[in-house]
Amino acid sequence: MAKVAAKPATMAQALQSAMRDAMAEDPSVHVMGEDVGTLGGVFRVTDGLAKEFGEDRCTDTPLAEAGILGTAVGMAMYGLRPVVEMQFDAFAYPAFEQLISHVAKMRNRTRGAMPLPMVVRVPYGGGIGGVEHHSDSSEAYYMATPGLHVVTPATVADAYGLLRAAIASDDPVVFLEPKRLYWSKAEWSPDAPDPVAPIGRAVVRRTGRSATLITYGPSLPVCLEAAEAASAEGWDLEVVDLRSLVPFDDETVCASVRRTGRAIVVHESAGFGGPGGEIAARVTERCFHHLEAPVLRVAGFDIPYPPPMLERHHLPGVDRILDAVARLQWEAQS
Amino acid sequence: MTVQELPGAASYRPTPPPAWKPRTDPAPLLPDPEPYRVLGTDAVDGFAPELLRRLYAELVRGRRYNAQATALTKQGRLAVYPSSTGQEACEVAAALALEDRDWLFPSYRDTLAAVARGLDPVQALTLLRGDWHTGYDPREHRVAPLSTPLATQLPHAVGLAHAARLKGDDVVALAMVGDGGTSEGDFHEALNFAAVWQAPVVFLVQNNGFAISVPLAKQTAAPSLAHKAVGYGMPGRLVDGNDAPAVHQVLSEAVARARRGGGPTLVEAVTYRIDAHTNADDATRYRGDGEVEAWRNHDPIRLLEHELTERGLLDEDGVRRAGEDAETMAARLRERMNADAPLDPMDLFAHVYAEQTAQLREQAAQLRAELDAEGDA
Ligand SMILES: Cc1ncc(C[n+]2csc(CCOP(=O)(O)OP(=O)(O)O)c2C)c(N)n1
Numbered sequence: 001m002a003k004v005a006a007k008p009a010t011m012a013q014a015l016q017s018a019m020r021d022a023m024a025e026d027p028s029v030h031v032m033g034e035d036v037g038t039l040g041g042v043f044r045v046t047d048g049l050a051k052e053f054g055e056d057r058c059t060d061t062p063l064a065e066a067g068i069l070g071t072a073v074g075m076a077m078y079g080l081r082p083v084v085e086m087q088f089d090a091f092a093y094p095a096f097e098q099l100i101s102h103v104a105k106m107r108n109r110t111r112g113a114m115p116l117p118m119v120v121r122v123p124y125g126g127g128i129g130g131v132e133h134h135s136d137s138s139e140a141y142y143m144a145t146p147g148l149h150v151v152t153p154a155t156v157a158d159a160y161g162l163l164r165a166a167i168a169s170d171d172p173v174v175f176l177e178p179k180r181l182y183w184s185k186a187e188w189s190p191d192a193p194d195p196v197a198p199i200g201r202a203v204v205r206r207t208g209r210s211a212t213l214i215t216y217g218p219s220l221p222v223c224l225e226a227a228e229a230a231s232a233e234g235w236d237l238e239v240v241d242l243r244s245l246v247p248f249d250d251e252t253v254c255a256s257v258r259r260t261g262r263a264i265v266v267h268e269s270a271g272f273g274g275p276g277g278e279i280a281a282r283v284t285e286r287c288f289h290h291l292e293a294p295v296l297r298v299a300g301f302d303i304p305y306p307p308p309m310l311e312r313h314h315l316p317g318v319d320r321i322l323d324a325v326a327r328l329q330w331e332a333q334s
Numbered sequence: 335m336t337v338q339e340l341p342g343a344a345s346y347r348p349t350p351p352p353a354w355k356p357r358t359d360p361a362p363l364l365p366d367p368e369p370y371r372v373l374g375t376d377a378v379d380g381f382a383p384e385l386l387r388r389l390y391a392e393l394v395r396g397r398r399y400n401a402q403a404t405a406l407t408k409q410g411r412l413a414v415y416p417s418s419t420g421q422e423a424c425e426v427a428a429a430l431a432l433e434d435r436d437w438l439f440p441s442y443r444d445t446l447a448a449v450a451r452g453l454d455p456v457q458a459l460t461l462l463r464g465d466w467h468t469g470y471d472p473r474e475h476r477v478a479p480l481s482t483p484l485a486t487q488l489p490h491a492v493g494l495a496h497a498a499r500l501k502g503d504d505v506v507a508l509a510m511v512g513d514g515g516t517s518e519g520d521f522h523e524a525l526n527f528a529a530v531w532q533a534p535v536v537f538l539v540q541n542n543g544f545a546i547s548v549p550l551a552k553q554t555a556a557p558s559l560a561h562k563a564v565g566y567g568m569p570g571r572l573v574d575g576n577d578a579p580a581v582h583q584v585l586s587e588a589v590a591r592a593r594r595g596g597g598p599t600l601v602e603a604v605t606y607r608i609d610a611h612t613n614a615d616d617a618t619r620y621r622g623d624g625e626v627e628a629w630r631n632h633d634p635i636r637l638l639e640h641e642l643t644e645r646g647l648l649d650e651d652g653v654r655r656a657g658e659d660a661e662t663m664a665a666r667l668r669e670r671m672n673a674d675a676p677l678d679p680m681d682l683f684a685h686v687y688a689e690q691t692a693q694l695r696e697q698a699a700q701l702r703a704e705l706d707a708e709g710d711a
Contacts, residue, residue, distance in 0.1 A: 038620045039547035060548045062517035063484060091483060094519060131413050132467045133482040272693060301697045303686050308413050308464035313679040313701060320704075 006187040017190040018163035033085030065095040089124040090133035104147030127180035129308040137269030150245040152176035154220035156186035161197035178218035202249035208238035211262035216242040226321035261292040271299030293330030365560035365570040372580040396422035398660035407613040413464040420608030423578035423634035431585035439491040439509040465675040484515040488524035514545020534592035542607035547620035563600035575603030576634040
């Protein structure tokens with residue numbers, strides 16, 4: 001295909017293109033959720049799909065998350081590929097019973113006879129000034145459930161590539177969309193998308209020699225900014241974007257940490273019991289002899305997500321990352 | 335009886351099943367198909383003029399409150415505001431149907447009901463301003479936190495009402511939910527518990543036509559939302575949600591019934607959301623102006639004003655006074671909301687647990703140090 005000139009596109013538009021292209025290619029792909037039809041979703045990610053493919057393919061459901069996911073299970077059992085939108089992170093919780101007891105386990109319970117290919121799209125995370133229940137980082141709950149893939153794009157190109165890969169996957173994928181990056185823009189063309197990112201592969205977004213920042217989704221731009229700021233102080237930071245939390249790319253992450261000898265995991269969900277603990281443990285298990293300092297975590301505080309006026313104090317920002325970078329001078333401290 | 339003890343096929347003689355009869359006669363539970371109305375009928379005679387005037391004054395204040403709060407979003411003083419313009423009769427009647435000792439379980443749209451119940455207007459807006467999640471002590475006014483996850487407050491109302499009854503208190507809980515919220519599992523579970531326990535609860539569904547963009551026809555195939563009651567074994571009542579005295583009467587009757595041990599009621603108030611879902615929503619994407627106009631002509635304030643004026647219960651002077659009173663309230667609200675909320679970031683850690691954990695103390699110290707450094711900079 002001829003390379004088409006890239007134009008600025010938002011992450012929301014790239015996600016929409018991914019669904020449009022998947023629906024055009026495969027009639028079994030169905031989009032469903034609250035307000036996904038006429039309105040095009042509260043973030044407009046499904047805008048135009050109902051018009052283009054009809055209401056049977058892009059369906060405004062009754063307002064019931066357990067019902068949405070439960071019916072999607074049945075649809076997948078009959079051979080459709082549902083792409084379900086949960087309106088906001090905290091409104092997906094009523095669907096957890098379906099997700100955990102059925103979506104995640106159907107393949108296993110049926111000894112492989114009944115896989116459930118489906119995508120559960122969840123806008124997640126804070127930083128948009130939303131009132132309570134609109135800013136949860138729920139990735140740890142999903143990660144803790146065997147049977148689910150959990151992916152989260154941080155760039156416009158990955159939004160497209162990962163969503164295509166998720167829809168094509170024969171396993172259920174929880175697709176976490178960092179809502180504060182919905183309006184982030186990049187030069188990108190839906191006609192000449194990057195090769196589809198395989199699920200389970202991390203990517204080095206910035207190379208460096210003195211330490212690795214391991215991050216994903218909404219925290220990627222923060223880490224890149226911190227890496228720039230740190231370079232002024234003589235730190236040459238490498239930034240790894242995980243893209244996929246499950247499966248986890250030990251190879252890319254550990255190769256980086258072995259090169260740099262130091263690592264910090266950065267995410268905005270709570271630190272305790274959060275993804276960072278798992279990642280730090282894996283890195284330590286695999287790279288112990290290469291480490292020159294303990295793997296540190298910079299995470300959201302261990303509190304319910306705060307009201308918008310206080311969220312900037314909660315979200316890990318550049319300064320908190322730089323503080324952690326300073327603490328990596330372990331020998332000097334001990 | 336084991337399988338062996340069952341009579342064999344040869345000796346088996348089928349008989350009809352034991353007699354079955356419905357547990358309850360559904361007929362009295364079914365709603366009248368036509369929403370109950372008071373305005374424009376003789377039923378108005380049965381209302382105390384003071385009540386009618388009070389309803390009117392509260393409606394006018396409520397409308398002004400909605401307008402003021404919406405204006406505050408434009409100035410960045412509120413993170414978001416889900417207006418109840420057009421639905422004021424439901425909000426006000428909800429508050430006025432309760433005694434002080436009763437409890438209100440509002441959804442995120444029901445700020446007005448909370449305020450009409452006596453809550454400080456600024457405290458009621460704290461959630462939407464964004465300085466704290468719930469700006470008041472629920473026990474003080476017996477108003478549960480405004481619930482954002484839809485329908486999740488309904489089982490709480492049932493539990494509270496049940497507990498009150500177990501304790502011998504004649505307390506009633508009124509739980510409010512939107513038409514969309516009736517699709518959630520929590521709605522169904524709450525109704526079922528309430529009916530099985532005969533809990534003193536009243537469910538008020540404000541059917542304002544839409545759940546964000548989704549019209550009622552895509553939400554339910556039931557003849558009405560009030561019809562859902564019968565399946566659980568409680569009466570369903572349909573009322574014109576823009577007829578303030580009608581809503582007040584139907585709710586008051588349901589509350590009285592619950593109070594005397596008669597169990598729960600489901601009330602559906604048929605109304606309309608005049609404004610968009612919130613200030614952030616674009617309603618032109620899913621509905622036409624014509625529809626909105628038709629409902630503007632069935633406005634709860636104008637309906638009541640017309641009736642009261644016709645009956646000589648309200649004159650120009652009374653209308654002006656209600657307007658002035660609302661204006662004063664709005665000015666006061668504006669003034670107070672334009673003052674920055676006193677915020678202490680250390681509050682982030684204050685109320686996570688009854689006792690601070692060691693980890694949170696550590697994190698609090700970290701934030702303290704950051705704030706001190708910011709202060710020095
Ligand atoms: C469990 C849950 N799912 C989704 C949402 C997102 N949401 C907020 S309001 C709304 C529509 C609610 O409609 P309705 O119940 O009719 O109440 P109305 O807004 O009309 O008062 C939706 C889908 C939510 N708050 N909670």
